[in-house]
Amino acid sequence: MKTIAPALEVISNSYGSSFTYTKHAEKTNSKAHLWHYHPEIELVYINGGAGKRQIGSHVSYYTNGDLILIGSNLPHCGFTNEQTGNKKETVIHIKPEFLGTDFFVAPEMKRVQNIIGQSKAGIAFTGETKKQIGKKIEMMEHQLPFERLLTLLSILDELESSEDYTVLNADGFSLELQTQDSDRINVVFNYVKDHFQESIAIDEVSSLVSMTTPSFCRYFKKISNKTFTEFVNEYRLVHASKLLAEKQISINEVCYESGFNNFSHFSKSFKQYTGKSASQYRLEHKIIIS
Numbered sequence: 081m082k083t084i085a086p087a088l089e090v091i092s093n094s095y096g097s098s099f100t101y102t103k104h105a106e107k108t109n110s111k112a113h114l115w116h117y118h119p120e121i122e123l124v125y126i127n128g129g130a131g132k133r134q135i136g137s138h139v140s141y142y143t144n145g146d147l148i149l150i151g152s153n154l155p156h157c158g159f160t161n162e163q164t165g166n167k168k169e170t171v172i173h174i175k176p177e178f179l180g181t182d183f184f185v186a187p188e189m190k191r192v193q194n195i196i197g198q199s200k201a202g203i204a205f206t207g208e209t210k211k212q213i214g215k216k217i218e219m220m221e222h223q224l225p226f227e228r229l230l231t232l233l234s235i236l237d238e239l240e241s242s243e244d245y246t247v248l249n250a251d252g253f254s255l256e257l258q259t260q261d262s263d264r265i266n267v268v269f270n271y272v273k274d275h276f277q278e279s280i281a282i283d284e285v286s287s288l289v290s291m292t293t294p295s296f297c298r299y300f301k302k303i304s305n306k307t308f309t310e311f312v313n314e315y316r317l318v319h320a321s322k323l324l325a326e327k328q329i330s331i332n333e334v335c336y337e338s339g340f341n342n343f344s345h346f347s348k349s350f351k352q353y354t355g356k357s358a359s360q361y362r363l364e365h366k367i368i369i370s
Contacts, residue, residue, distance in 0.1 A: 097168040099232065100173040103218075104160070115270045117155040120173035121199055123235070124148045125217040126159055128253050129166030132322050134273070137203035137246040137304035139314050142366060147210040149239065151200035152176050155266050157273065163326055170217050172232065194235060195240035198247070207244035225301050264289045265303055276315045278337045282308055316340060317353045324358060326367040331358045
């Protein structure tokens with residue numbers, strides 16, 4: 081079976097800058113569906129809207145915009161598409177040592193160094209942090225290169241001291257492995273992204289990465305700290321959350337469009353995952369996509 085390998089995204093710095101600053105208007109990020117990774121640290125601010133995030137082995141649904149910090153080589157998908165309903169999306173890419181190795185040894189850079197280290201697991205920021213830092217990120221568009229650099233450093237420093245955050249792969253996820261291992265797990269994630277609405281056989285996925293089924297199961301659990309079945313079910317439940325909030329289709333249709341083939345199992349799993357029934361969730365999270 082032919083599979084699409086995860087894309088290594090090659091990123092060039094913005095003109096006259098040591099990092100990359102890109103702003104997308106609503107619905108214009110063409111990389112929204114690509115499963116990719118890159119050595120650069122990525123800071124993303126999504127102004128408004130709701131959507132699905134997949135970072136490492138973590139999948140979840142966000143509402144009212146998002147502010148995310150993604151570490152070097154941590155694989156992820158884009159966060160917006162034509163249904164997200166966001167106003168803007170701003171993406172900053174910085175190389176881990178974009179100002180040189182000696183610069184970050186300075187005592188003044190300790191907090192920045194800390195947040196860069198924490199970003200290896202992926203971090204989502206909420207509340208006032210998302211609101212205030214989001215404004216600063218958007219203001220950078222009109223700043224001169226030196227002022228923009230100072231703003232970026234102050235943002236990283238503020239993020240380190242924030243208490244409004246969630247570590248997305250808090251239970252453990254590591255891609256600090258050999259290139260072969262990184263490629264192997266990325267192929268698995270990419271396959272789940274493309275086929276979660278279908279029946280996925282573990283032995284079929286194992287064969288994609290040239291492993292026996294028992295070996296693959298141990299390997300996946302070691303890297304992601306969750307079983308392959310748990311990961312697939314979480315992916316389906318997050319997609320169901322997205323459908324419940326965004327589409328006027330029946331809960332029965334949501335079940336089957338999310339890859340579940342048994343409504344009773346879906347209902348039980350959804351309540352265990354969210355703490356609410358599907359109908360309760362829809363009432364509380366319904367949004368209008370303009």
